[in-house]
Amino acid sequence: MTQQQVTIDGNEAAAYVAHKTNEVIAIYPITPSSPMGEWADQWSTRKQSNIWGTVPLIAEMQAEGGAAGAVHGALQTGALTTTFTASQGLLLMIPNMYKIAGELTSTVFHIAARSIAAQALSIFGDHSDVMAARSTGWGMLFANSVQEVMDMALISQASTLKARVPFLHIFDGFRTSHEIMKVEKLSIDTIRALIDDDAVRAHRARGLSPDRPVMRGTAQNPDVFFQARETVNPYYLATPEIVQTAMDQFAELTGRQYKLFDYVGAEDAERVVVLMGSGCETVEETINYMVAQGEKVGMVKIRLYRPFSAKDFVGALPTTVKSIAALDRTKEPGSSGEPLYLDIMSTLTELFMDGKLPMPNLPKVVGGRYGLSSKEFTPAMVKSIFDNLSQDSPKNHFTVGIIDDVTNTHLEYDSGFDIEADDVVRAMFWGLGADGTVGANKNSIKIIGEETSNYAQGYFVYDSKKSGARTISHLRFGPRPIRSTYLINQANFIAVHQFGFLTKYSVLANAAQGATFLLNSSYGPDEVWKYLPRSIQETIIEKELKLYVIDAYAVAKQIKLGVRINTIMQTCFFAISGVLPQDEAIAKIKEAIKKTYGKRGEIIVQQNYDAVDASLAHLYQVETPAQSSSTIELSDPVSSAAPDFVKQVTAEMIAGRGDMLPVSALPIDGSYPTGTTQWEKRNLALEIPVWDEDICIQCGKCVMVCPHSVIRSKIYDEIKLTDAPEGFKSTSARWKGLKDQKYTLQVAAEDCTGCQLCVEVCPVKNKKNVSRRAINMESQAPLLEQERANWDYFLTLPDMPTTPDPLSFTNVKNVQLLQPLFEFSGACAGCGETPYLKLMSQLFGDRTIIANATGCSSIYGGNLPTTPWAKNSDGRGPAWSNSLFEDNAEFGMGMRLTVDKQTEYARELLSRANSSVNSDLRDAILQADLSTQEAIDAQRERVEQLKAQIADSDDPMMKDLYSLADMLVKKTVWIVGGDGWAYDIGYGGLDHVLASGRNVNVLVLDTEVYSNTGGQASKATPLGAVAKFAMGGKAMPKKDLGMIAMSYGNIYVAQIAMGANDAQTIKAFLEAEAYDGPSLIIAYSQCIAHGIDMAKGMNQQKLAVQSGHWPLYRFNPSLLDTEKGPFNLDCRKPSVPLAKYHNNENRFRMLTQTDPLAAKTYLKQAQKIALARWEKYERLSKQWE
């Protein structure tokens, strides 16, 4: 049968088959499997049917556990059902997986295999997750490439229906799930031919039905459980043959023959490696090379890992084999070996003991770990494994790809070992997320893959920052299928789309001799040379690189494309790489533009056409001198003032050299120093805010809203200005009682992202020119040197003013003076979440423990290399941890339990302390009221005295007291997460923790969507908003989480929106923290997933409140018995039509552009709901009047 060629990634390939062969699909987002659910949802929304002509039903669940439950239910009632997941998601499915297998139920789960969080979370690929599911009794079929994903998805589906054993269809997260490859798309006929309808009907007939009732899920006693458990054995024994039959049938249909264990290599191989997953591709490429060199090496690719067929495995091995390396992409600490190693050992020894081994001697078997968390696995490493197998005593339990200088497990390898053929075009592109580089490259791959006979591969590497994110694209094109499942090492084309990268990264480190180097530069061909760093000049000369420049930003500006230089750079790539004849390439680019942008309007298509046409005229080859002349050096990743750990470890990660850090450099238990973002100066902003001290009223609003804590203010004695650098701005403080003091508002120019929230929120307008505020955006570059000096000096000023009376930090004006202990995070420019976290850190940071749910806030809050939670000058600051996505409330409650218990024990110890502690001090500590900051500060001093008194005590009781004394100072626990956590996956736990009565503070950063995974709908998503998994607009209204919590009566609840009422926001934080019980703050957080102008985020918050979308209120149970009553409605009746709020946001506008009738209906309903909700709250507020 003829198969269509498509250029797609692994997720799309899996989702395609899954959607075609199922009736019900339960989904939940988790990286890197989310796109499979998104594809399925998209196809069903577009009414695309499965092979039986019916559109699969898609249901988004609240968690992977929920998805597994729904799948189990659907399967038990006879529907063909599937799901997609990875990592922690798979772990959450395991309980159901035991049941599904125990009940011999046909299904396939498609898994983009990913690391499991241990010492840290990692979103990247390895087999830790699927290996944790080995004991569930599921078949495990591995696909090693995008083509194989499509093929194995079908083979596993066909097999499970026959075998009744459920299957995990596994491929490597990112390396395969996100790699774009040219593949043959399976036709509907092929799929139909392989799926046996009788088996489908048999599956359906096994479904529970009142028309033929049976019961499953019984409880069994010791008398029969064991025997019943053994009833399934014949099915497992039969499965390998069923799978092989499906593979053979598949080969007849497509010409691609798979075996349960595929052998590749020399027929007389003596050294063999065994593995599964994408690494097989690299091993195969290496083996082909080595065999051609006369080496006796080979590989067994495991396709069907479970049920493991010993017979077939041994049958695949050449009888000449002398040594075997079993490669596991997982780690089982404390085991006698990783899973595959143990399987092979037991298989061979069993056969050997039974005398059934086909080879004369038992081969030597070693096990090794590779590729954890998408660690590179290259031909050089493969060669080192074969070299190891050549040894008389090969290293066992080795690692490859890292330097393990602690337990010395690693194999050495020659990083210069390169086997890629010369006729493969290898192109690397350095870009920014914002400039569209990756999108353009995806287009290029499609053009080359689908329009030429070349094979094409694309893989994309992103950094973990959400603002100013760097991307590196790796593209290969060649005449043969590409098996290089590793990053490009020797590039014959390198494009650098951001000139600033030249001084930050070794962008030409991977340039091959004679490569082409395309640079986006505002300097023309005649002058660019002198602006290149020395190392770049030297590499160009030494490697004889051909240098081309284009001022892509100038071209983009000319044709009104803003910062999107993607089309321009793509055109230049085609023009000079020679992959296609220029005219043909341009015609193809234009076709691709029409395809990509056609839906967005003619004008957009035309603009991109203009970009194509304008690019070539602005592209120049540069004549390069024979000698380097530059004195420009690569910048240091961190300041020289940074602590040693930051300089030695963090800086290496920033510079992109983290792969070279040895094991000994890294903390053993995942504990890292806080406050490291201060050392990484990212210089992202083209424009920064500049303070106009003459008109500033010192209100503090700009300081409060700054998402990156780059705007700070201090009040200090005038004398401090003596040493200030020239140009340091200062003015008289506008504070009662502090008028003789000076005030400075300072911007951290190198840490600012240029979001402009500060300017938008500034209430002051210049009387001579109302377009000017008290803070205005100006170009960063000319100000940089001055502002760097100003910032450094500003940091030396005292954090707190000297005041006759302590300032009360209950209003915006005073709060601005508190040091933020959350700074310079990698969050998006204009992030709506981070101002709340910063505020929390200002108010309580020095005594806070944070439990942070997985999501945006755990990524910008805790993703290496640098993290934003910081310390004050006393060394105190938030202690932060992330457990999981689903358990965050419980995790935080555990922290609270520790605080409560240890505080109680410390008090007990102190009360028992008679002679060692001064009794006045003891009584003062035990009786202290800790309700104010001043009281807490005083207690802290008393505790220091206490510690001094008992420091040298030999009394075990006093030693215990010493170790717990800090607990006598108030600690506060904040449980932080997004709406995906609070409304969906963590809701059950959150409800329980809130109901526990424990003194925890919950902060829900409500973006009304799963932001971190790319905008999937949550139960916080409002009615009518378009999101992934809600393409037709969310059909149900947002859950009223606050109202549910209030129904308990003893939970402090506040709904806040800083942009609408900053004073209420501060009040809510203070009250929540002060309340001796559970507190819940639900904070409106604008997000890029709303599709708004982020600079106007605070104005949009105001509209959210004025339109009734987001009523502000506080429910304080401590006021229950007061005249005032507990419920404060902090906003007026909706005064603005909801449509005005909706119209500013792409998530609502999109529906008016795709389904205007639905949009209108939803808007009407939403308006009604908004008014009704406000009235409900109003009644509540009047209840106590």
Next chain:
Amino acid sequence: MDLTTTYLGMPLKNPLVPSASPLSESVESIKMLEDAGASAVVMYSLFEEQITLQNQQLDHYLSYKTDSSAEALGYFPDMDLYKIGPEAYLDLISKAKSAVDIPIIGSLNGVSTGGWIQYAKGIEQAGASALELNIYYIPTDIGMTSADVEQMYLNIVKDVKSNVSIPVAVKISPYFSSTANMVAQLAEVGADGLVLFNRFYQPDFDLDNLDVFPHLVLSTPYTFRLPLRWTAILNGRVDADLAITSGVHTYQEVLKGMMAGAKITMVASELLRNGLGRINEIMGNVRRWMEENEYESITQMQGSMSQQNVSEPAAFERANYMKVLNAWRPDPTGHFSISQRLGVPSSKN
């Protein structure tokens, strides 16, 4: 009583036509306008600039932050189709055309030459009986001469006329150095009708927030004076139908407009303020007035008080203006109503 008139070659049952406004944003409301007695409907304007803006906005937000993060390759689902071009507008014309019997007049505000032509053709193909070019243009470029501005108007009309075969009316502003000459030139290059005048939304200042904000003020009967004057001046002197828009609130403006020489009068603010029932009320009053004053038909009065036909042609010229100014005194009540001062009958039904 014959209330019929012809406009752009189309016979209309009466001279009251709802002008471009939100009232024509759905088939239902267009049907309601017909039921209320409207003799034709001018659709709300298709703004090329708005389409461009929507396209760019959509593209921006769909592209923003895509392929920037390993965990989120994009933030919005990929939809099949976006109705962000002129399709929705053209579809409405088609549907309105088949839902009502009265003529549907499309209205277009373009930016580029390509846009004017493409959308004009689209409106014709969608079934509009005629097209009104709503040239809503404020020349703020100090390097642009009045001749440049005029030429731009003429080019648009020429371009559109050479690409469509339905009648084309041009809605212009009163801000020309020589309105009469401009109108004559427009008629010369092919305009079948002139609609007098476009009212621009004038921005206002918010003193509390020191902001500029667009201020939509519905018309008042007084705004009728300007088109009335120019209709009277131009009637019989240009080869194009004249239509009066702005300030039509009562039967009196309809009658005056006809007498000045307009083929139709257009109404919007009055309907927005007081409901569609006003069409029947106004036309009922027109009929009553005509009966009382023994007029037989609308055509009979059309142009009867144009500048060419009044005994005092200078009444439309500057001398009159001077006289009016001299007649003005501050009203002690604070209402600066010149009409009241001059004893002009109040504009009530």
